[in-house]
Amino acid sequence: MELKPGTRLRSQVGPTEVVVVKSPGGDLGLACGGQPMIPAGDAPAEGLTVAETASDSTLLGKRYTDPDDRIELLVTKPGVGTLALDGVGLGLKQAKPLPASD
Amino acid sequence: MAITLLLDLAESMDPERLAVGLRDEQITAEGLSRLTVGGAAVIVASGARSVAFIGVNGSAFPVAMFAAARAGVPIAPLNYRLAEGQLRELLGRLDAPLVIVDEAYLSVLAGADLPVLSTDEWMRRCATEPAADLPDVDDGDPAVLLFTSGTTAAPKCVVLRHQNLQSYVLQTVEPGSAAEGDAALVSVPTYHVAGVGTVLTNVFAGRRLLYLPNFTPRAWLDLVREEQVTFAMVVPTMLARILDEIGDDVPELPALRTLAYGGARMPQPVLERALRAFPTVDFVNAYGLTETSSTIAVLGPEDHRVALDSDDPAVRARLGSVGRLIPGVEGQVRDFDRVVPAGEEGELWVRGEQVSGEYEGLGSALDEAGWFPTRDRARMDEDGYLFVLGRSDDVIIRGGENIAPAEVEDVLLRHPAVAEVAVLGLPDEEWGECLAAVVVPATGAQCDVEVLREWVRSQLRSAKTPDRIIFRDELPHTDTGKLLRRQLPREFSTVPTPS
Structure with a gap:
């Protein structure tokens, strides 16, 4: 699936929803709980469950990124299921807040 | 979805957090969201394809901005101080607008065959209108239309799309990062790009938006004290007037933590006076253009302190800098087609998701690689600090x-x-x-x-x-x-x- 900044995705195994903040573009395999994430408006496939090895919880309003900082996601609805890019789990991004300017 | 995502996320993170208005008004994030759902229904029922906002800044504006976004139509805040003929000319350039207008400017609409609501009536309808079916809004749809101030030519209508504004906020603000009780005092008018940016960034951060409709230095100082304002944004002429008002008698403003300035060049003597008058306040210089969805460079509090205390002329000169480009924005200083090295002057070009560079009826000013010519003369030092020297035309x-x-x-x-x-x-x-x-x-x-x-x-x-x-x-x-x-x-x- 083509991932652009602003793209909204949902988990197929729980309530998790994210918005893409940063993306290198192109076709990327993004997963939540071991299952591919789908466009936020689509219905999940039936019968999917969270993989045991990918059962961390996501936190509302937090950013997640891959070790190479290629992609950044913001969680708009939290839930159970580790976020992963091409099989590698995403980690919580340490916020480096800019000073408020307007 | 679109920019309403920002409000929706703030609401889900802390629905009870005060979002707009005076403390006594008690409008929470949930309350603001509900008003915008009602407002969207009003807009959809009117059949309007855009919203024009002609009024002083106030809580009605953030409600109108998010309501228009939910309804899938762009909002155009207009300069209410323009002559009637000019205002009618701008209204004529909008597509089937619903006009929200302060009582004081209703006469402008006399004889115009447009749906009109006074600002008071608008707020009443938002509170009572039942929710309606709303269209799907694409990130590529126009969200805000801003007419440039036209200091050099006739006003141009800048198109800011949902993806531009959303990118600006997602790149620069942490959702819910404001502390409980934080409040932002907005003195810029709604038709200034900072008046648009401030709605999105503060709502997203969970910082209450408080408005000062007709700026006077005394009213500003009173409101900062009475409402325990923690953050305020002013244009340089306002800061100079505040300093003139207080003279040597600097008031206690214990809550005020951050003072941001921008919108025009800050005369350095004014800034130095301000830094000395408010030594405990964090100063932030924000530089941006209407076409770039507000801020693209920031000179932060630490930069100000280091520069003020430095004996090194190069470091001290940074007080006159607009700081460094924010995440998601790239910049180049060019002399015609050549990108010049650090320290040399040229024209500033910028690129990024938040950069629109698009004018209604005129198309895009971006080049093939997505770069926007700001028409500002600038140079960048070795450390990426940007110095803006004025308009190329000047x-x-x-x-x-x-x-x-x-x-x-x-x-x-x-x-x-x-x-x-x-x-x-x-x-x-x-x-x-x-x-x-x-x-x-x-x-x-x-x-x-x-x-x-x-x-x-x-x-x-x-x-x-x-x-x-x-x-x-x-x-x-x-x-x-x-x-x-x-x-x-x-x-x-x-x-x-x-x-």
């Missing part, structure tokens, strides 16, 4: 040499007899253009043309010394603090040329 070419007015203005402003100054080029048979200065003398000061010329000559050199200087009681500004340079040449037409 550069004076005297005898083949490019002179940025700002450089000469800064020197003149350091003379104790000068309160305000504008430097411009006038046609000249010998040099092509000559340098002219309009000076507003400091109160009670004796100003002498030759003394001021010698002052500049001793610090710059002859080529940058104004050939002509005249004195005036004030300079013409837009109400958002931008100098109206194109009005200045006529000041010289009545003054005889010195022999």
Whole structure:
């Protein structure tokens, strides 16, 4: 699936929803709980469950990124299921807040 | 979805957090969201394809902005101070607008065949209208239309799409990062890009939006104290007036933590006075353009402190910098097609998801690789600090040499007899253009043309010394603090040329 900044995705195994903040573009395999994430408006496939090895919880309003900082996601609805890019789990991004300017 | 995502996320993170208005009004994030759902239903029922907002800043504006976004139509905040004819002209450029207008400006709509709601009526309807089916909104749809102030030409209508505004906020603000009780005081008008940006960034951060409709320094100081404002954004002329109002009697503003300024060039003497008057406050310089969805560079609090305390001229000069580009924005300084190295002057080009560069009816100003020419003269130092020297159109070419007015203005402003100054080029048979200065003398000061010329000559050199200087009681500004340079040449037409 083509991932652009602003793209909204949902988990197929729980309530998790994210918005893409940063993306290198192109076709990327993004997963939540071991299952591919789908466009936020689509219905999940039936019968999917969270993989045991990918059962961390996501936190509302937090950013997640891959070790190479290629992609950044913001969680708009939290839930159970580790976020992963091409099989590698995403980690919580340490916020480096800019000073408020307007 | 679109920019309403920002409000929806803030609401889900802390629905009870106060979002807009005075503390007594108790409008929470959940309450604001509900008003925008009602407002969207009002807009959809009207059949309008855009919303025009003609009014002073206030809680009705953020409600209208998010309501229009939910309804999938762009909102165009207009300058209510324009003459009736100009306002009608701008309204005529909008697609089937619903007009939300303050009572005071209702007469502008007389005879216009448009659906109209007074601001008060708008807020009442938002509170009572049942929710309606709303369209799907695409990130690529227009969200906000802003008419440029037209200091150099007729107003152009800048199109900011959901993806531009959303990118700006997602790149620069942490959701819910404001502390409980934080409040932002907004003094810029709704039709300024900072008046749009402030709605999105503060709602997303969970910082209550508080409005000062008609700025006076006294009212600003009172509101900061009474409402325990923690963050305020002002344009440079406002900051100068606040400093003049308090004089040596600096008031206690214990809650105020951050003061951001932008919208026009800040005269360095004003900034230094402000830093000394409010030593515990964090100062932030924000630089951006309407076409870039507000801020693209920031000079932060630590930068200000280090520069003010430094004896190194290069570090101290950073007080006059707009800081470094924010995440998601790239910049280049170009001389025609050539990207110039650090330290050299040229025109600033920027690129990024938040950069729109698009004008209604005129198309996009971006080049093939997505770069936008800001038409601002600039240079960037080795560490990425950006110095904006003024509009490219304002550069004076005297005898083949490019002179940025700002450089000469800064020197003149350091003379104790000068309160305000504008430097411009006038046609000249010998040099092509000559340098002219309009000076507003400091109160009670004796100003002498030759003394001021010698002052500049001793610090710059002859080529940058104004050939002509005249004195005036004030300079013409837009109400958002931008100098109206194109009005200045006529000041010289009545003054005889010195022999």
